[in-house]
Amino acid sequence: MADASGSPSTPGGFGERVLELVAEIPPGRVLTYGDVAALLGSRGARAVGTVMARSGHLVPWWRVLRAGGHPPTGHAERALAHYRDEGTPLRPAATDAAYRVDLARARWRP
DNA sequence: GTACTGACTTTTG
């Protein structure tokens, strides 16, 4: 298929593996950028974020969060709608945008 | 080949 909307420029490389892994995260579960990188055998949490910004629209990006359980920068409201829809364990936060994900329960363990 | 950017992480104050 002529995927012309955001395919990784490096086929078979890091970006493609990130999308494959994120696509396999089951609903109600989440992974942190650092976890995704670690599962791929690297520590490039930033590199994972770069891939999401580039091709995240092809995968359930809301299932990938930062350390601490905060949603991706600039997408908190969009992610919240998905979490409530999938029943992701959220935790009330006083000094946050309004919430944070309960990593202790939502973190996916492959 | 080097330099810069970025949906990050962690430590320190």
Added chain:
DNA sequence: CCAAAAGCCAGTA
């Protein structure tokens, strides 16, 4: 809790 700094990795110019 917040702010700043250093560290790390992949992609692009």
